[in-house]
Amino acid sequence: MTFSIQHDQTWASDFLKRMDEDGPWANWELYQLALEAEKSLIIPEFLGLQAPRHIPHVQILPHQLEVARKVIEDMNGKGILADEVGLGKTIEAGLIMKEYMIRGLAKKILILVPASLVIQWTHELNTKFLIPAVPQKKAYVWEQCDVVVSSIDTAKRSPHRDIVLNQDYDLIIIDEAHKLKNKKTKNYEFVQHLKKKYCLLLTATPIQNRVEEVFNLVSLLKPGHLGNEEYFDEAYRSGKYNVQNEEKLKQLINKVMVRNRREDTGLEWPKRIVKTIPITLSPTERQLYESITNTRKNTTLAQQHAFSTITLQREVCSSREAVFLTLKAMSEKEGISDEARNSAINLMQEIENVDRNSKAEKALEIIQSIDDKVIIFTEYRATQLYLQWYLKQHGISSVPFRGGFKRNKKDWMTHLFKNHAKVLIATEAGGEGINLQFCQHIINYDLPWNPMRIEQRIGRVHRIGQEHDVHIYNFATENTIEEHILRLLYEKINLFENVIGDLDEILSRVGMKNIEQHIRDIFYDSDTDGEVRIKMDNLTSLLTYSDGEGDSYASEGHS
Amino acid sequence: MLQKDIHNFLERYFNSNDCELLERYESMLHVQLTIELDKLLMNRPFYWHYQQMTGAEPNPMKLKLRTEQAEDGSGDGEFIHFGSPRLHQIFQSTKQLGSYIRLYENVMQNNQSYIPLVPWLGLNIKVSYQCDRKKDLLHSIGLNLINGIMVSEFQSLLQAKPLTPKIPDYCYTMSSMIKPVSGIKRIESYIEQSILEDDPQWSIDARKRWQEDEELLDHFYQDAEELPESYHVEKQALKELYEPKVIVQIINGGMFYLSNHTMMH
Numbered sequence: 001m002t003f004s005i006q007h008d009q010t011w012a013s014d015f016l017k018r019m020d021e022d023g024p025w026a027n028w029e030l031y032q033l034a035l036e037a038e039k040s041l042i043i044p045e046f047l048g049l050q051a052p053r054h055i056p057h058v059q060i061l062p063h064q065l066e067v068a069r070k071v072i073e074d075m076n077g078k079g080i081l082a083d084e085v086g087l088g089k090t091i092e093a094g095l096i097m098k099e100y101m102i103r104g105l106a107k108k109i110l111i112l113v114p115a116s117l118v119i120q121w122t123h124e125l126n127t128k129f130l131i132p133a134v135p136q137k138k139a140y141v142w143e144q145c146d147v148v149v150s151s152i153d154t155a156k157r158s159p160h161r162d163i164v165l166n167q168d169y170d171l172i173i174i175d176e177a178h179k180l181k182n183k184k185t186k187n188y189e190f191v192q193h194l195k196k197k198y199c200l201l202l203t204a205t206p207i208q209n210r211v212e213e214v215f216n217l218v219s220l221l222k223p224g225h226l227g228n229e230e231y232f233d234e235a236y237r238s239g240k241y242n243v244q245n246e247e248k249l250k251q252l253i254n255k256v257m258v259r260n261r262r263e264d265t266g267l268e269w270p271k272r273i274v275k276t277i278p279i280t281l282s283p284t285e286r287q288l289y290e291s292i293t294n295t296r297k298n299t300t301l302a303q304q305h306a307f308s309t310i311t312l313q314r315e316v317c318s319s320r321e322a323v324f325l326t327l328k329a330m331s332e333k334e335g336i337s338d339e340a341r342n343s344a345i346n347l348m349q350e351i352e353n354v355d356r357n358s359k360a361e362k363a364l365e366i367i368q369s370i371d372d373k374v375i376i377f378t379e380y381r382a383t384q385l386y387l388q389w390y391l392k393q394h395g396i397s398s399v400p401f402r403g404g405f406k407r408n409k410k411d412w413m414t415h416l417f418k419n420h421a422k423v424l425i426a427t428e429a430g431g432e433g434i435n436l437q438f439c440q441h442i443i444n445y446d447l448p449w450n451p452m453r454i455e456q457r458i459g460r461v462h463r464i465g466q467e468h469d470v471h472i473y474n475f476a477t478e479n480t481i482e483e484h485i486l487r488l489l490y491e492k493i494n495l496f497e498n499v500i501g502d503l504d505e506i507l508s509r510v511g512m513k514n515i516e517q518h519i520r521d522i523f524y525d526s527d528t529d530g531e532v533r534i535k536m537d538n539l540t541s542l543l544t545y546s547d548g549e550g551d552s553y554a555s556e557g558h559s
Numbered sequence: 560m561l562q563k564d565i566h567n568f569l570e571r572y573f574n575s576n577d578c579e580l581l582e583r584y585e586s587m588l589h590v591q592l593t594i595e596l597d598k599l600l601m602n603r604p605f606y607w608h609y610q611q612m613t614g615a616e617p618n619p620m621k622l623k624l625r626t627e628q629a630e631d632g633s634g635d636g637e638f639i640h641f642g643s644p645r646l647h648q649i650f651q652s653t654k655q656l657g658s659y660i661r662l663y664e665n666v667m668q669n670n671q672s673y674i675p676l677v678p679w680l681g682l683n684i685k686v687s688y689q690c691d692r693k694k695d696l697l698h699s700i701g702l703n704l705i706n707g708i709m710v711s712e713f714q715s716l717l718q719a720k721p722l723t724p725k726i727p728d729y730c731y732t733m734s735s736m737i738k739p740v741s742g743i744k745r746i747e748s749y750i751e752q753s754i755l756e757d758d759p760q761w762s763i764d765a766r767k768r769w770q771e772d773e774e775l776l777d778h779f780y781q782d783a784e785e786l787p788e789s790y791h792v793e794k795q796a797l798k799e800l801y802e803p804k805v806i807v808q809i810i811n812g813g814m815f816y817l818s819n820h821t822m823m824h
Contacts, residue, residue, distance in 0.1 A: 003688075003762040003803035005751055011658065011809035012743050018659050019739055019814070026657045028722055029575035031811055033568065034657030035683050035714065037650035038810045039697060040560045040641075042685070046692040046761060054642030076691050076768055076800070103693045130642055168799075192789045197691075197800040223793060224775030230782055 043103050051098040058128050063265045064088050067258050068095040077198035078221050080257040085204045086463040087260050093173050093200050094129040106170035113175040115151035119407045122149045156190040170197050177201035181213035211236050271469040279477045284354045289316045310523050317477040318446040320354045321382035360390050375424045377457050378445040384425050397421040403428035437465040443473045449516045488536035566626040586627035592619045599652045660813030665721040668729045676816035678704040678735045680742040681713050683810040690765035690803040700746050704735035732816045754805050762803035769801030
């Protein structure tokens with residue numbers, strides 16, 4: 001026989017007892033209601049999704065339904081969910097989880113997410129999916145609660161580790177799973193030892209250019225799917241690596257991974273309208289910028305300050321307050337030479353000559369011309385504070401926002417911004433899960449050197465739910481390091497127009513995950529603007545070249 | 560279940576649990592819970608514990624349930640839909656409250672002679688086919704405990720009859736030739752037989768999926784000198800995931816004493 005039959009005996013024993021004791025007996029109506037309730041909960045087919053009718057208040061998009069169906073029916077509940085940022089991986093995971101719970105196939109569930117997202121996941125599962133998920137706070141939660149959300153760092157640590165490894169999980173969900181690509185890490189080893197029937201790995205960037213990272217991730221989900229290590233080495237990493245092989249690898253990966261790209265979803269995405277706003281430094285600002293640049297020519301100083309010159313140059317382009325804080329910290333640093341200290345102090349004095357902030361003036365002008373809400377992103381806390389003060393002087397209310405805010409403070413600030421303030425001034429994208437799609441205007445007051453962070457900034461408003469075109473204003477201070485970055489790199493790779501998700505693939509494919517460091521090196525090691533330009537050109541052509549190539553290990557997300 | 564069906568279900572539920580309906584509209588119910596239902600649904604064991612200790616006047620809660628949401632989200636009361644936890648809690652409680660039953664056919668008696676009632680065992684049974692996927696089937700079986708005749712769709716036959724919890728006048732129950740305990744066994748083996756006659760393709764497919772994954776796993780560790788613990792953990796997990804099984808569970812059931820002229824064959 002190809003299956004076993006089990007009889008649940010609990011009913012019978014209790015019934016016989018009641019026969020002996022002459023009751024108690026139910027009334028006929030309740031008896032019928034019990035059967036009707038059961039009938040409505042019957043799962044009529046092996047295939048298909050029951051979950052949507054249980055959560056009618058959640059708008060589920062067609063591609064999300066398809067992902068859930070595919071993972072359950074084609075992948076036996078083991079899949080890497082790798083949709084591009086903003087397409088709703090959390091919804092997909094929640095949908096799959098709900099389906100297994102409704103079918104009675106998953107009861108004990110563990111959700112491992114970055115610490116900063118624990119509360120948000122818990123909240124979404126409870127409100128959207130009506131799943132009573134609990135954040136892990138006390139040790140007893142592991143054993144006594146069925147659906148637990150925790151950070152992997154907590155779970156893997158003693159005394160939790162042993163308890164967690166002892167649980168029989170039906171389903172394990174891991175968010176930001178690309179962090180598990182290295183099998184030598186404690187996290188990897190921990191997840192490998194978890195007992196799991198169904199497993200979902202969520203990641204926006206699974207496609208690394210290093211094949212062993214793909215191998216490690218897939219081996220966690222389904223050991224052997226890509227062969228064992230020796231075989232994999234032989235087939236894909238050694239000299240035999242070729243197009244035919246690559247196609248085969250891609251097919252194998254597609255069996256365990258779904259990846260939707262924006263253009264696959266059939267959704268209408270609002271446009272991104274990008275404007276570069278040139279800023280001319282005032283004479284005093286320019287003077288300060290030049291003085292800082294000149295410190296590089298002083299060789300003893302340059303050695304001591306190392307990268308600080310570049311930092312200071314960038315800060316001048318933001319606000320004198322930002323420069324001041326850095327200089328102050330430098331001058332107070334222990335073990336610093338007198339010469340360096342004096343030069344820092346001199347520069348601090350020079351700051352006092354700066355009588356205006358050209359960028360802030362421009363920002364004000366733009367904000368006043370827009371009859372709508374505006375988000376300003378800056379790299380510096382000092383600039384953030386200054387801008388808040390400056391806008392207030394001109395009768396414009398604003399709220400601050402930082403990545404380090406606690407969850408409820410983030411929610412509160414979002415609420416204030418939505419209902420009471422015109423401007424939100426943020427120092428970081430604020431992490432995942434903060435949705436500002438009611439706003440359509442973004443000012444990139446200064447630019448981060450990590451292009452992924454720009455994607456994250458824009459992704460806060462350019463996402464599902466955004467009904468209007470999004471306007472992006474990039475401030476570029478003329479004849480400074482900032483303009484180089486914008487003109488030589490970001491504009492050439494169409495950073496701002498490209499949709500989210502393209503960039504991370506490009507970067508990881510060329511092995512340029514630390515692009516920030518490359519940019520820094522270019523500026524630091526180049527003696528002339530011409531040299532900077534040439535090196536940036538080279539970097540750019542590398543990025544744009546790979547843009548045209550097929551995506552090596554990327555799943556196509558639809559077969 | 561549509562929203563309308565849910566409303567009807569709730570109204571019948573509270574009525575049959577003797578709860579007073581304080582307000583009743585097309586899509587809203589306001590009910591005064593009984594002490595028993597408060598304990599079942601409201602999840603406040605401490606209140607009832609203290610009430611018992613202090614002997615205070617028990618004060619069961621009122622419940623306001625809506626099956627239609629005002630467009631602006633206004634309107635007090637809990638919105639109930641098919642997925643809402645409250646409804647599932649109520650579903651769950653019906654299982655507790657409506658599991659075991661004994662009923663008699665309310666036979667209209669004209670002449671003065673006594674009428675025998677035949678004992679039937681009726682069971683509503685859920686059969687779940689489970690591997691990494693799952694589906695369910697409901698059976699409703701009645702077994703005549705005098706002659707051993709078994710009928711399917713028993714519940715619908717019952718629903719067409721007048722039934723009463725007290726034995727009607729001028730009626731008597733015949734004693735069973737088959738004991739209830741063996742009756743349950745007979746019905747179970749009948750169910751088992753019907754499962755075995757089913758197409759087993761689903762379980763063959765599941766075993767195939769299981770075997771494929773197990774072969775991959777063995778391949779993955781084939782060069783290991785000693786198989787690590789992660790191998791055994793994964794192997795066990797594959798078994799639990801794919802191993803096909805059928806679970807037979809009795810939803811509810813009981814004794815039904817029916818008049819002999821019932822055309823059940």
